[in-house]
Amino acid sequence: MEFKKIWQERSALVEAQLVKELNEANPLDKTLCESMKYSLMAGGKRLRPILVMAAADAVGAKGTDYLTTGCAMEMIHTYSLIHDDLPAMDDDDYRRGKLTNHKVYGAGMATLAGDALLTLAFEVMLRQQGVSSDTLVRVVREISTAAGPDGMVGGQALDMESEDKQISMETMKNIHLGKTGALFRAAIRSGAILGSASEEALAALTVYADNFGLAFQITDDILDVIGDESVIGKPVGSDEKNHKSTYVTLTSLEEAQKLAQDAVDTAIDALKIFGGEADFLRELVAYLVKRNK
Structure with a gap:
């Protein structure tokens, strides 16, 4: 089945399950x-739940069995976006082409909505079926860390403290x-753990995850410079507005693009121990x- 079709089908599963989880709250x-x-429910790529499922598939399990944990990851991600957009943080007005939460509900209610999604995520995570209690505790520890x-x-704290400062590439890497990177790493490792991965498979997927996160972040920095506002759903140039160093400002646009491609190549190389089950x-x-976008 085509890559994008799998993504779309699994995104639809995530959307339906998120509605179900919200209705149960x-x-x-x-x-x-x-x-x-x-x-x-504002859309988005649903990457973190997709990665949970894809990692489980890669180690020979059935990824859709772990939709519950994937939805919990999406709740944590969404809470972080709500808080990231707040006036005390990045003070952004738009996210995914819509007004940010605090622009609609006020900063106080937006803060509480983020808090509520974070705590609900762990309640949802503990509903995961089909795994031992030891495995579930291991996954909860992985994600909470x-x-x-x-x-x-x-x-995020490092990022805030680095505003209006010239920072080193090492600090930049630690920030991201x-x-x-941490949630991408947790999504992939959690999917692998839920799917009973061997230590060799888990180690390979961890290398993949770290380089996946790096490629994603560098590309985000590039899009903040050359992206189309109507496509990415938020104003371009927000990093410059917030006086933040990025992979583009610390190197150059061309060098950042090369770094992103190098990370992709390293990630793909890490999957050489897997067969077609890791093609996604x-x-x-x-x-x-x-x-x-």
């Missing part, structure tokens, strides 16, 4: 519920390994550097 406040739904001060939140992952990372 019972927020005390109606506006909070609306604010959560506004951002969670990636989302916290050692991962995404730590990367945390802020962007191969095609996905190659697609990253060609995307326009």
